[in-house]
Amino acid sequence: MKNSKGKIIKKLKVTLKVNGKTYVAKTNSKGKATFKITKLSKKGTFKGKLTFNGNTLYKKATKTVKIKIK
Template identity: 55%
Template sequence: TLKSEGKALAKKKITLTVKGKTFKAKTNSKGVATIKVKLNKRGTFKYKVKFAGDGAYKAISKKGKIVIKK
């Protein structure tokens, strides 16, 4: 979810990088971007999500982990 001061940011482009692959998406009216990533193996995968910014908002990036248990 992409927000600024509690307000959802609609129609903003974000990128998600997992295992060296980059995925792109746009946020909906609620500021939510949905991306489907297929991870078949179990384990922990690092990801980085990035908003490049625009004329009104600064760029931001966040890192995290996805844990797959099968």
């Protein structure tokens, strides 16, 4: 995650919802969050919703993502 000026944002709690299951992770020093998704065992492409609920510095943000299992 980056702010509007392109600066990396660390330690933000973000959630990913896929197939009715919610996963939680925090952004690392590079602004990236890694999720351990255990319930997607079938091959295919899945839609997920990535959400940051906002805090005192940043507004809420959501994004639809595709997850491809090979």
